[in-house]
Amino acid sequence: MLPRSVDAVVIGSGPNGLVSAITLADAGWDVLVLEAADTFGGAVRSTEGGGWISDRFSSNYPLGVASPVLRALELEKFGLKWAHAPLPLVHLLDSDGAAAAIHPDPEDTAKSIGAEHPGDGDAWLRLYQQYVSIREPLLKALLTTWPPIGPGVKLARKLGSAGELLRFARFMAMPMHRMGQELFDGRQGPAIIAGNSLHADAPLSGAVSGTMGWLLAMLAQDVGFPVVAGGSSAFSGAMVRRAERAGALLVSGTPVTGLEVSAGRVTAVHTASGESVLVERAVVADTSAPVLYGELLPQVLIPGGLRRDLDDRFEWDYPTVKLNFRLNGPIPWLAPEARSAGVVHLGGTADELVHLSADLDTGRVPSQPFLLIGQTTKSDLTRSPDGTEAVWAYAHLPRGVADDASAEKLAGRMERAIERFAPGFGDLVIDRDLQRPSTLESGNAALGLGAVGGGTMQLHQQLIFRPTIGLGSARTFVEGLYLGSSAIHPGGGVHGACGHLAARTALRDASLLGPLTRKLPTATLRHLQR
Ligand SMILES: Cc1cc2nc3c(=O)[nH]c(=O)nc-3n(C[C@H](O)[C@H](O)[C@H](O)COP(=O)(O)OP(=O)(O)OC[C@H]3O[C@@H](n4cnc5c(N)ncnc54)[C@H](O)[C@@H]3O)c2cc1C
Structure with missing residues (x-):
């Protein structure tokens, strides 16, 4: 039986929900987490059986290692252990x-990046040095507070002058394609940035796609692309234990079906089993924006402007097709480096990937898909029996194309692509299991159309435009109700920052200064969303 009344309910136990719960419980609040699925963790879950462990959604956690929010939780004390492959990342340029x-x-x-143009190796080292010099304020600015005034000032100081600050701002706005051209002369450097850009969905010739690729590439150099020893569920397990230690109560198998709002303030949550829990202070929704506004809130309350923004302007990121393989042995890559890499990007030059990203934006299922491949046994020997390999691979369908037939078609092309870069791969397959966009969404309602990031990461849906126009905050037009999932700034990835921001905003709003901090933004938001 659920408690009758709590200070806060967190809807959903993805990494953001769990971080919210921990932050609120650490502040002494009485917190209840309600999770629809039978297991906690959202898109941070693995399954186990017969000596095989399979990460069902996320798998590599550079953002998790680097995130100041997650680092502060000291999850290692709760059982989290990172596992690294000999090489973090290899990008395959072509099948030769x-x-x-x-x-x-x-x-x-x-040396690898400068293989064709030695100057590119020096360019890589300069790029990495600059990243190291600004890493701390940069990660804080991106992954803790919003607006990032304190870290922003520190970042400006590190950069040294107004001119350098402007140059860096320009750098961050750049499309990946232009960034690659400015930084490097050969093919390797741009390809590494392009492959990392494609972890998000900003078109490679569109603004900010360069920053996404640059940041992930720098993180790969800095902290690697580790998996979690024992599977992704060990990551969420550590967060669950940390939340329980802080005093939160977590209940799985309990979908929230509705929210009660009285005089503009959230007052209760209702579950599918017909139970209700009264809420004294806050509800944090670790759900997608369409689920919160389209399903959980009473529809008569949704302001017209917000409804139109959701119906006509909100955009999901690319649908995902994921294959999970059990292999009889390691993939026989033609490129020797790929044989010891935790993550393989397959493949193509930056120019080829610009074309692929145009295909994804114009409704064409790519004939030569770009694959992210996780060779998890290379990082963590517990993933599969001796001599075998547990490997996943995913690729994207074009925006808005998420049907099962297209997913099957893409899956076939993905397997053929691996065979081209590693002849003999097919003979190693013991079995493969396909996660289509429909499978992903049915396992986790937050993954609309199989999207990995809670909505597009393009500039027009970032910051004050995320998930729809607003103030770039977790606040909603309902007092006491916060959106704390990857639907808000800073978006997709396992870093916990969205949940942390939501919880901090809730704590501030409930403090003695709350009437001052919350009234004006809530009124402004209501005005903007009319
Ligand atoms: C295939 C795939 C691969 C990915 N790979 C990586 C990776 O390698 N590295 C990385 O950093 N990120 C990766 N990501 C992205 C990352 O997993 C997500 O950005 C992250 O999990 C978002 O966390 P969240 O807490 O916002 O939402 P989620 O993790 O999606 O969790 C939301 C939770 O809320 C629950 N929920 C929803 N509605 C309700 C309701 N009404 N009642 C109760 N519960 C509800 C859901 O069941 C779910 O458990 C990947 C994502 C996918 C899908």
Whole structure:
């Protein structure tokens, strides 16, 4: 039986929901987490059986290692253990074996990136040095507070002058394609940035796509692309234990079906089993924006402007098709570096990937898909029996194309692509299991149309435009109700920042200064969303 009344309900136990719950419970609040699925963790879950472990959604956690929010939780004390492959990342340029590799040592990476143009190796080292010099305020600015005034000032100081600050702002706005051209002369450097950009969905010739690729590439060099020893569920398990230690109560198998609002303030949540819980202070929704506004809130309350923004302007990121393989042995890549990489990007030059990203934006299922491949046994030997390999691969369908037939078609092309870069791959497959966009969404309602990021990461749906126009905050037009999932700034990825921001905003609003901090933004938001 659920408690009759609590200070806060967190709807959903993805990483953002769990971080919210921890932050609120650490502040002494009485917190209840209600999760629809039978297991906690959202898109941070793995399954186990017969000696095999399979990460069902997310798998590699550079953002998790680097996130100041998650680091502060000291999850290692609650059982979290990172596991690294000998090489974090290899990008395959073409099926003749050409590749670019990120090695643990930046000097070795520079050799790989400078293979065709030695100057590109030096460019890599300069790029990495600059990142290291601004890393701390940069990650804080991106992953803790919003607006990032304190970290922003520190970042400006580190950069040294107004001119450098402007140059850096310009750098961050750049499309990936232009960034690659400015930084490098050969193919390897741009390809590494392009492959990392494609972890998000900003078109490679569109604004901010460069920053997404640059940041992930720098993180790969800095902290690697680790998996979690024992599977992704061990990551969410550590967060669950941390939340329980802080005093939160977590209940799975309990979908929230509605919210009660009285005099503009959230007062209760209702569950599918017909129970209700009264809420004294706050509700944090670790759900997608369409689920919160389209399903959980009474529809008569939704302001007209917000409804139109959701119906006509809100955009999901690319639908995902994921294959999970059990293999009889390691993939026989033609490129030797790929044989010891935790993550393989397959493949193509930056120019080819610009064309692919145009296909994804114009409704064409790519004939040569770009694959993210996780060779999890390379990082963590517990993932599969001796001599075998547990491997996943995912690729994207074009925006808005999420039907099962297209997913099957893409899956076939993905397997053929691996075979081209690693002849003999097909003979190793013991079995493969396909997660289509429909499977992903039915396993987790937050993954609309199989999207991985809670909505597009393009500039027009970032910051004050995320998930729809507003103030770039977790607040909603209902007092006490906060959106705390990847639907808000800073978006997709396992970093916990969205949940942390939502919880901090809720705590501030409930403090003695609350009437001052919440009234004006809530009134402004209501005005903007009319
Ligand atoms: C295939 C795939 C691969 C990915 N790979 C990576 C990766 O390698 N590295 C990385 O950093 N990120 C990766 N991501 C992205 C990352 O997993 C997500 O950005 C992150 O999990 C978002 O966290 P969240 O807490 O906002 O939402 P989620 O993790 O989606 O959790 C939301 C939770 O809310 C629950 N919920 C929804 N509605 C209700 C309701 N009405 N009642 C109760 N519960 C509800 C859901 O069941 C779910 O458990 C990947 C995502 C996918 C789908």
